[in-house]
Each structure stands twice: as C-alpha cells, then as structure tokens.
Amino acid sequence: MSTQTLIEIIKAELKSRGLSYADVARELALSESAVKRMFAPGGEMPLSRVDELCRVLQTDFAALTQRLGERRQLRRELTLAQERAVLADPKLLLTAICCLSHWSFEQIVAGYRISEAEATRYLAELDRLGIIELKPLNRYKLQVAKTFRWRPQGPVMNFFRESVMGDFFAGGFDGEGEVLSLVHGQLSHAMARELAERLERVAEDFARQHVLDQKLPDAEKRRYTMVVGMRSWLFEAFRHLQRSDLTRTASSRS
Known part of the structure; x- marks a missing residue:
C-alpha cells in the first residue's frame, strides 16, 4: 500500500465518520494547518502518526488494509450485457440512477411513480447485476467505485446521447x-x-x-x-x- 493510497483511505474514513481536520488536530494536539499539510498530496505520514489516527478513528491498520481491498473490488463500469439489462426497463434505469445518486428507497418511491413493490423488485435486480448489495429493509450499499462511469460507447451512454442530451442542452443555463x-x-x-x-x-x-x-x-x-x-x-x-x-x-x- 502506497503512502498516498493510505492517506486517501484515512481521509475517506474521517469523512464517513463526520470528523474534520479541526477534530483531528484537537485529538492529536496539532495545529489544523499541520494536519492539512499531512493530508495534502505528497504529505508525510509516519507510521507513528498512522497509529494515532487509527486511535482517533477507533480502528486499526488491518481494518484500513481491508478497506483498500474493498475499494479494489468495486466496479468502475458494467459489462455490455449488464448495461443492456439496465436499459431494458426505463424504471430499472431510473432506479439505478437514483441509487448511484444515493437516494433512499423512501425517496425513490416518493419522488417517482414507482410503487413500493416495483422499487423492491428493481433493487433486487440491481443487486443481481452487482450494482448494489441489497440489505434488510430495502437499504443498500453501492458496489461501484466513486470513479464509476457508463461505458463511453455503451448502450446507456448511447441512450443519453439520442434521448437526453438534446433536452439537457435546450436549457438556457x-x-x-x-x-x-x-x-x-x-x-x-x-x-x-x-x-x-x-x-x-x-x-x-x-x-x-x-x-x-x-x-x-x-x-x-x-x-x-x-x-x-x-x-x-x-x-x-x-x-x-x-x-x-x-x-x-x-x-x-x-
């Protein structure tokens, strides 16, 4: 694991727990500017400091290494067959877009004419396609990376070019x-x-x-x-x- 990768993982962990650089500075008895330099590209991150940050995060180095493994397993794009399956049903495509935008089950049902039964079925289908991991009570975890994108020349992007781009650029901005x-x-x-x-x-x-x-x-x-x-x-x-x-x-x- 490179130092920069480790820094990025720790930054992500801090953000997920709602901890700011000011919080870290207070816990480590450092100035906020020193913490910012530590997390800046090319910053220094000695192992002793990693141990202290693990204490702040209430985790350990092994758990951080596991996070790295989870990151590497996330999909950056779907296969052609998976994209075709998503595109085959407009409501499934809409549900996929909502999930990629971190909408909750309740927000999807309230925001669009999709019944609870339909939304449940579509979430199960997205789980089968490997886009999400469906959890109890229709909660889910994305199985795609932050850098996920639709295939540049794939079915979904072709659909957006043909059916959506004109509508988007027709606005006055x-x-x-x-x-x-x-x-x-x-x-x-x-x-x-x-x-x-x-x-x-x-x-x-x-x-x-x-x-x-x-x-x-x-x-x-x-x-x-x-x-x-x-x-x-x-x-x-x-x-x-x-x-x-x-x-x-x-x-x-x-």
Missing part, C-alpha cells in the same frame, strides 16, 4: 448555479491529459458534495446535473472550410 461554457483551442497532448484529469476531479467533487448535502432538508437542495466532456474535435459545420494541409498535420499529430 442562466439559472442560479448554472453555467455553460464552450472553449476551443490547441493544447499539447500532456496538457490535454492533465486538464482531463482535472475535469474528472471536478466531477468527483460534485459527486462527493452531493453525498454530503444529502443531510440537508429538501427545501435547501435543488437538483443539478453536470456534464463534463473534452475531446479533439472540429465543428461539423466548419469542417468543409478546413484546409487540407491542416487536416493532414492534425492527423499526423494524433
């Missing part, structure tokens, strides 16, 4: 907390990869904040959808205006 930006330019391969990684982290931040805000009253929340994308591409409407020598140059670089 002028409401509170809404934004739509279109930026075009030329970048090195290295910078393009770096920016793509940054965008993935923004998407992860969005998902993480969604989980944290689940604790807020419904009146203080509003539904948002974030679409993140970047690709090497030229507008179809302008493609016939591109000089052939530039086309060859661009092809040789890719």
Whole structure:
C-alpha cells in the first residue's frame, strides 16, 4: 500500500465518520494547518502518526488494509450485457440512477411513480447485476467505485446521447448555479491529459458534495446535473472550410 493510497483511505474514513481536520488536530494536539499539510498530496505520514489516527478513528491498520481491498473490488463500469439489462426497463434505469445518486428507497418511491413493490423488485435486480448489495429493509450499499462511469460507447451512454442530451442542452443555463461554457483551442497532448484529469476531479467533487448535502432538508437542495466532456474535435459545420494541409498535420499529430 502506497503512502498516498493510505492517506486517501484515512481521509475517506474521517469523512464517513463526520470528523474534520479541526477534530483531528484537537485529538492529536496539532495545529489544523499541520494536519492539512499531512493530508495534502505528497504529505508525510509516519507510521507513528498512522497509529494515532487509527486511535482517533477507533480502528486499526488491518481494518484500513481491508478497506483498500474493498475499494479494489468495486466496479468502475458494467459489462455490455449488464448495461443492456439496465436499459431494458426505463424504471430499472431510473432506479439505478437514483441509487448511484444515493437516494433512499423512501425517496425513490416518493419522488417517482414507482410503487413500493416495483422499487423492491428493481433493487433486487440491481443487486443481481452487482450494482448494489441489497440489505434488510430495502437499504443498500453501492458496489461501484466513486470513479464509476457508463461505458463511453455503451448502450446507456448511447441512450443519453439520442434521448437526453438534446433536452439537457435546450436549457438556457442562466439559472442560479448554472453555467455553460464552450472553449476551443490547441493544447499539447500532456496538457490535454492533465486538464482531463482535472475535469474528472471536478466531477468527483460534485459527486462527493452531493453525498454530503444529502443531510440537508429538501427545501435547501435543488437538483443539478453536470456534464463534463473534452475531446479533439472540429465543428461539423466548419469542417468543409478546413484546409487540407491542416487536416493532414492534425492527423499526423494524433
């Protein structure tokens, strides 16, 4: 286990238990800034400090190692057959999306025209497909990683392209907390990869904040959808205006 992986696991454990850096600083008799440096990328985490953090978390190093194993087993994407099965029933797809958004059984039934019997059946099907682990009283645990995504060219993403994207982009993007930006330019391969990684982290931040805000009253929340994308591409409407020598140059670089 790398030091950075260990740090990430401990950070996740702290967050799941509702412990802030200030709480850790108080328990370890350190300044909050020192704790932040310790958890920052490239920060130092000696074994003695790990032992102290385990005490704060009321766990041990073996349990942290087990968490790592659980992380590695989580699915990052489904098989084509699994995606087709999810897409075959619109209500099953909706239930899957709700589960990926951490909705409770009660929220699904209250928010959509899905009966309790249907919701129970759909949760059982998602358990069979390996997306969730169904627990008593229709509680569940996600079996997919935080970095989970639908297959880029798979059935679900094709469905969203054909049936959902137009509806999404038809909006004005002028409401509170809404934004739509279109930026075009030329970048090195290295910078393009770096920016793509940054965008993935923004998407992860969005998902993480969604989980944290689940604790807020419904009146203080509003539904948002974030679409993140970047690709090497030229507008179809302008493609016939591109000089052939530039086309060859661009092809040789890719």
